[in-house]
Amino acid sequence: MKEQCENCRFWKRPEAQAEKDAGNCRRYAPRPWGSGYVGVDIHEDESIERKLYSIAMWPTTYGHEWCGDWQKK
Numbered sequence: 001m002k003e004q005c006e007n008c009r010f011w012k013r014p015e016a017q018a019e020k021d022a023g024n025c026r027r028y029a030p031r032p033w034g035s036g037y038v039g040v041d042i043h044e045d046e047s048i049e050r051k052l053y054s055i056a057m058w059p060t061t062y063g064h065e066w067c068g069d070w071q072k073k
């Protein structure tokens with residue numbers, strides 16, 4: 001068995017993944033991604049409130065990739 005992501009116990013391929021060869025490494029907790037996301041709330045009085053959200057994501061890897069933390073499923 002090749003020691004690569006698709007055979008690693010920490011790798012999960014989301015059902016809705018756009019790229020079939022890609023999945024998420026869940027070796028560690030999700031990590032902050034980018035500098036934030038700006039959302040907009042429009043209130044009943046038509047005032048606009050901008051909000052800054054932080055986003056955390058699982059790292060995405062391809063099935064053929066690997067790292068030194070690989071473990072058998």
Ligand code: SF4
Pocket residue numbers: 003004005008009010011024025026027061065066067068069070071
């Ligand atoms: S990056 Fe490393 S720990 Fe994560 S799924 Fe791939 S081999 Fe496993």
